[in-house]
Amino acid sequence: MMRNNDLKNIIKNSFYLYLVQGLNYLLPLITLPYLLITLSSEDFGKYSFAFATSQFLILLVDFGFNLSATKKIAENSESKIKVKEIYWNITIIKFFLLFISIILTLIGIFIFDKIYFYREGIMMSMVMVLGTTLFPVWWFQGLNKMRQLSFINIISKLVTYPFLFLFVKKSTDSHIAIFIQSLAILVAGIISIIYIYNTHQFYFKNIRLKERKVYIDEIKESWLIFLSNSSISLYTNSLTLLLGFFSSSYNVGLFGAMERIIRVLCFGILGPMNQACFPVIAKLKIIDFEKAKKIFKIVLLGTFLIMLITFIFTKLFQNIIVDKFLKEYSSSSDLFNVFLLMIFPIALGGILGQLGLLGLGHELQKKMFSRIYTIVGILSLPISILLIYYFNVEGAIYSMLVVETIIFVSMFYFTRKYKYI
Structure with a gap:
């Protein structure tokens, strides 16, 4: 039977999630018209291609952990040691996947002329991929810290997005627009690490690498989620990339x-x-x-x-x-x-x-x-x-x-x- 406290937590968490989502949908209403007016048609193309590329790389780095790791942390939330272990297992895997994404990006840039044309924007969007690696959304969700997650998201965007209007002035400033929007994710990642360090300092003591099998098992648990997310991304982001290749x-x-x-x-x-x-x-x-x-x-x-x-x-x-x-x-x-x-x-x-x-x-x-x-x-x-x-x-x-x-x-x-x- 659901207790009153449980219901109150559900309502609170739903409210905080609504705040984040509301901001995520409100900001494009403000920034998109400005970018469409300011950037040239070619530079908005570079902007769109770079962001579509970054979404595929973020998909690789996230690898479904926002669901699998959230569930695992929620199930073990009473054990601080276990949650610490999960935190570092997922973080280490994500940095490994970040390294792979950087290698794949560099190979793509130097092998394909079409990707080379968009190289500046793509490299700027890698800041977003790094931010995604640092930002443990799954940790906050698993421990039911939606209020903190909401504030970090809101603060990072409110701090960085105004710079779009200050520094994106020319029709060729697509790389600056990409960098500033990517910076919002990086700032969120840095703030989250500072928060975790201040509230869970023991996480950062006696950090040890596990056996390879531990990391492989974590990847296996997220594999089906990754496949499902990849399929969705195929039709939402591939059209922009395909246009970049063939047009x-x-x-x-x-x-x-x-x-x-x-x-x-x-x-x-x-x-x-x-x-x-x-x-x-x-x-x-x-x-x-x-x-x-x-x-x-x-x-x-x-x-x-x-x-x-x-x-x-x-x-x-x-x-x-x-x-x-x-x-x-x-x-x-x-x-x-x-x-x-x-x-x-x-x-x-x-x-x-x-x-x-x-x-x-x-x-x-x-x-x-x-x-x-x-x-x-x-x-x-x-x-x-x-x-x-x-x-x-x-x-x-x-x-x-x-x-x-x-x-x-x-x-x-x-x-x-x-x-x-």
Whole structure:
């Protein structure tokens, strides 16, 4: 039976997570328009390509530890010695993976001419990968220190992001923009280490390397999570990278600009809504499943109506958006029309999957959720390569539309199959 203190902790942690997510979605609303206006089309392409590259490297360095290590620490939270051991095991593995990511990046830069063209931005984005290595999000989550995690995230971004407006002044300042945004993650990592050192000084005494098998076992435990996350990343980040290989930085910038605008429109609303509703539905389903389903249906309908209003509002101001933020890109208006259609499958697919299959579901539904992303992610790669190779930026846009629609239809099918709607 749930105690009052447990419920209070859940509400508090949900609130702190909502603060972090709210800030994460608010900042792009402020910084993205500025970068689109300031940077040239080619430099915004460099900016987009560098960030897409860093997301793959971060995926490698994280390796699913944000779930597996969080669970392990939570299960052993009463044993300080065990938690210390897990902390150093994961940290050492992450530094090893950081070393591999640096080697892979250098090899890619010097072997592929296309990657060499984006080298400056990619090297700047490595600061973000280093910050991810230092920042033990899994430690804070496992020990239920969401308030501290939230404050570290907020402080690091508030301290660094204003420098974007101070130092990104020229159309060729994409490398500075990348560095400043990457610096936010590094600052968060440094603050977290200082915090852990001040509150858990014994962590930093008698540090010893373990047998190789210990680290291999940790990697094995996260392997399936890593595969699932990799599949999702294949369709979310690969389009920008593929455009960088098969097309020009102009097209990378055009695709990156429109994709970011659409994702800000979707996730600026969808992200906080998911964060606020997920814990409510997940807890309520145990007590009153029918009521939880009712809330889910209301949120789903509400999301559709909000997206419809967003679509109409954006269409009314489309000429202003295109003239103000996409003025360097010819024929962007027609392509933006296609992109704008994606807000429906992206938003509704997200609600159906996260609040439906994950929120209302159990292990079977969770596996189905993961399987959808894994299968679609793997199958999308050859389709994306062909479409981008032959049709450039148009191919990337239609590939994204097809993938997002398939995910939405799949989530809708299984949500109906399990009688959640």
